[in-house]
Amino acid sequence: MERENKGLNIGVRSFVTAIVIIFILMLATYFLTFLIPGGEFARTVDENGNTVIDTAAGYRTVEGGLPLWKWLLSPILVLGAEGSGTLIAVIVFLLVIGGVFNALNVCGLMNYMLDKLVHRFGAVRWRLMAVLIFFFMAMGSLVGSFEEVVPLVPIVTSLALGLGWDAATGVAMSLLAAGCGFAAGVANPFTIGVAQTLAGLPMFSGVWLRLLSFVCIYLLLLSFIRLHAKRLPGNESFRVQASAHKADPRMDRGLLLFAVILGAGIALVLSSGFIPALRDYTMIIVAVMFLVAGVVSTLAAGMGGKRLGKAFVKGLAAIAPSILMILMAASIKYTMVEGKILDTLLHGAVSAADVMSKPVLILFIYAICLVMNFFIPSGSAKAFLLIPLIVPLARIFGISAQLCIVAFAFGDGFSNVFYPTNPALLISLGLADMGYGSWAKFSWKFQALNLLLTGGLLLLGLAVGYA
Numbered sequence: 001m002e003r004e005n006k007g008l009n010i011g012v013r014s015f016v017t018a019i020v021i022i023f024i025l026m027l028a029t030y031f032l033t034f035l036i037p038g039g040e041f042a043r044t045v046d047e048n049g050n051t052v053i054d055t056a057a058g059y060r061t062v063e064g065g066l067p068l069w070k071w072l073l074s075p076i077l078v079l080g081a082e083g084s085g086t087l088i089a090v091i092v093f094l095l096v097i098g099g100v101f102n103a104l105n106v107c108g109l110m111n112y113m114l115d116k117l118v119h120r121f122g123a124v125r126w127r128l129m130a131v132l133i134f135f136f137m138a139m140g141s142l143v144g145s146f147e148e149v150v151p152l153v154p155i156v157t158s159l160a161l162g163l164g165w166d167a168a169t170g171v172a173m174s175l176l177a178a179g180c181g182f183a184a185g186v187a188n189p190f191t192i193g194v195a196q197t198l199a200g201l202p203m204f205s206g207v208w209l210r211l212l213s214f215v216c217i218y219l220l221l222l223s224f225i226r227l228h229a230k231r232l233p234g235n236e237s238f239r240v241q242a243s244a245h246k247a248d249p250r251m252d253r254g255l256l257l258f259a260v261i262l263g264a265g266i267a268l269v270l271s272s273g274f275i276p277a278l279r280d281y282t283m284i285i286v287a288v289m290f291l292v293a294g295v296v297s298t299l300a301a302g303m304g305g306k307r308l309g310k311a312f313v314k315g316l317a318a319i320a321p322s323i324l325m326i327l328m329a330a331s332i333k334y335t336m337v338e339g340k341i342l343d344t345l346l347h348g349a350v351s352a353a354d355v356m357s358k359p360v361l362i363l364f365i366y367a368i369c370l371v372m373n374f375f376i377p378s379g380s381a382k383a384f385l386l387i388p389l390i391v392p393l394a395r396i397f398g399i400s401a402q403l404c405i406v407a408f409a410f411g412d413g414f415s416n417v418f419y420p421t422n423p424a425l426l427i428s429l430g431l432a433d434m435g436y437g438s439w440a441k442f443s444w445k446f447q448a449l450n451l452l453l454t455g456g457l458l459l460l461g462l463a464v465g466y467a
Contacts, residue, residue, distance in 0.1 A: 014435040015321055021420045021436055022328045029335045030071045038064020038340030039347060041389075052198065053388040059347045064340035074331035074338075075324070081337070083381060087330050089283055090147060090423050091323050095316050096287045097151050097431070100294030102315025107303040109258070110158070112251040118162040122238070125163045126226070132156065133177045133222050140181025141214055143272050144190040144279075144379075146416060147424045148286045149178045154431040164238025165229045167432045168442040172225045175428045176417045176443065180221055180450075182379075183413020184214040189272070189279050191379040191409045198387040199401045206402040209461050213406070213454065220453055224446045254301030258293045265289025322430050326423040333375045333421075342375065350389055353397075361397055362407055362458050365390050369411020377422045379412045400467040403458065410454045418447050 042057030070077065078084065104110040121128045136152075139145040157170030185192040187204050196203050229235055268285050272278035278285070298308055336342040349368050353361055369386060376382045386408060394404040416422045420436055429439055460466075 014429050014433060015325070017435040017437055018325050018420060018426050018429070019328070022325060022332075025332055025421065026071075026074075026328060026335070029332050030066065030339075033064060033066045033335065033339035033341055036064070036341040036344050038062045039344040040340060041343050041347070046198075048197075050384055052384050055388055055392060059343065062340055064344070066335060066339040070338065071335055074334050075327035078327060078330045078334040081334050083378070086378060087326070087423075091326060093147065093150070093283055093287045094319060094322060094326070094423075094427055096291050097427075098319025099312035099315040100151075100290055101154060101431070102318060103294055103298050103303070103308055103311040104258075106307070106311040106314075107254075107298045107301055109251060109254050109297060109301050110155075112248065113255050113258075114155075114158050114162050116255070117159055122163060125238075128163075129173060129226065129229070130222055132173045133225065134218060136174050136177035137181030137184070137214065137218055137221070139266075139270075140178040140413075141184045141186040141188060141210075142181075143270055143282070144182060144188040144193075145269055145282065146175075146178050146182050148269055148282050149174060150424055150427055150431070151286065151290050153428040157432040164232070164234040164236075166232055166234070167434045168439065169225060169229050169232075171428055171432050171434060171439065172221075172228075172443070172446075175424065176225075176446075177221060179413055179417035180217050181214070182416065183410055183454075184210055184217055185406075185409040185413065186210045186214055188379075188409065189276070191383065191412050192405060194380045194383040195387050195405045195408055198383060199391045199405060201401055201405070206406075206466065209402075209406060209457070209466050210409075213410075213457050216453060216457065217450065220449060221446065224449070228442070250300070250302045254297040254299075257300050258297035261289055261293035261296060265293070319430075322427055325426045325430075329421045329423060329426065336375055346372070346385070346389065350393060353393055356397075358397060358399055358462060359459055361394070362399055362403060362462055363455055365394060365404060366407040366411050366455065366458060369408050370415055373412050373415050374419050374421055377416060377419070382412055383408070399462065400465075403461045403466050406461060406466075407458055410458070414447065414450055414454070418443060 039059060039061045041059050042054040043051050044054040044057070046052050078087065101110070136149060139149060153171060153174045156174040157167050160170030160173065161167065182188060182191070186207060187193075192210070193203050196205065265286050265288070268278065268289070269282045272282055295308065299305065303311075333342070336345075346368075349364075349371075353364060356364055368390065369382070372382055372386060376385065387405075390408065391401045391404050395401060417425055418440070420426065425439075426436075429436055
């Protein structure tokens with residue numbers, strides 16, 4: 001099996017589609033600032049130095065609106081807004097991915113690695129699919145990895161193509177699986193950990209319902225991806241050729257170094273589940289280890305330093321346009337915050353809960369988190385915004401804080417791999433050369449089935465008195 005050595009490029013089709021969709025959303029959000037009155041909740045600083053909503057001080061109306069010039073410049077102004085450090089880290093992370101992958105492709109190490117994997121696992125590819133989905137779900141559920149798996153998405157996608165499947169299968173086995181694990185949140189420090197701390201609950205308590213959710217969601221996701229892959233034309237014609245792969249000692253040496261160094265980075269990310277001090281640096285760890293792995297492995301495979309430098313710079317240039325997508329997506333939340341309508345929408349949603357029964361209310365809390373996740377992709381940032389509101393609301397109506405937090409985790413995680421405002425999804429689709437429209441067409445059925453499943457799990461928790 002031979003593949004052409006090409007540099008990394010964000011697909012033009014996927015880039016244009018994402019830009020158009022995000023611009024329409026930006027425009028719609030700006031129009032909302034004219035239709036929705038301004039308002040804000042009072043904020044306070046908790047004992048850990050985090051800014052949270054002060055429910056005692058309540059909500060008040062304020063003058064809203066956003067000048068046109070500020071909206072036009074919002075993709076730039078967002079870099080100076082609160083929480084911009086994470087946004088800048090994502091951009092740097094993206095550039096490292098672009099440079100390293102281009103070097104791996106130009107060197108030929110990427111193609112060699114994929115040929116070797118297809119040769120080794122082609123005969124057991126369905127077992128490999130099950131293992132990969134479980135691995136990425138575990139990464140998301142146990143240590144809260146999501147953006148950190150982006151460097152692995154194009155590898156898994158290329159592997160899926162080599163195994164007779166398609167790009168959607170590859171993205172689903174990696175990023176979609178990580179997003180599902182992130183939402184199941186068995187021990188996710190960025191959603192469950194933060195939310196339970198804010199609610200005054202022991203961290204990672206009430207684990208049984210989240211474990212049950214993990215198992216049910218894994219079985220649903222595996223069945224969905226497997227059924228899709230079996231229907232593909234390339235699946236029927238796939239055959240493993242014994243002589244397809246020819247060993248190359250230099251490439252094997254480079255591949256070993258790449259696997260060892262990147263594996264060490266993944267091990268550090270996994271250890272963050274037991275070492276809290278590492279949790280704020282997982283993206284940095286993956287970026288640094290991926291950079292080191294790429295440089296060391298390509299040099300060991302015989303690529304000269306000058307050629308490596310040129311390939312790296314070309315990779316930066318090829319992936320740079322996606323930075324515009326990220327800044328435009330981030331500007332949507334910026335517009336809502338600066339226009340003073342985000343708190344107004346949240347206040348209206350909370351006020352609507354007064355006339356709801358318990359089953360309807362827990363599903364409504366789920367829906368609130370789903371809607372807020374469109375504008376605020378960060379799980380921890382959303383926890384500081386929502387938990388001080390929805391947990392006391394749930395307790396007033398006799399719903400446990402534990403169940404409320406599961407609803408929050410569900411609402412935060414699954415839609416990360418569906419909403420076009422999530423940077424990791426945009427990057428991954430670009431790296432897989434897959435348009436957002438194609439991805440939405442593929443994944444909406446899973447999202448609908450999963451919505452029914454997770455809604456049922458919340459109602460089960462309510463019925464058995466989960467606390």
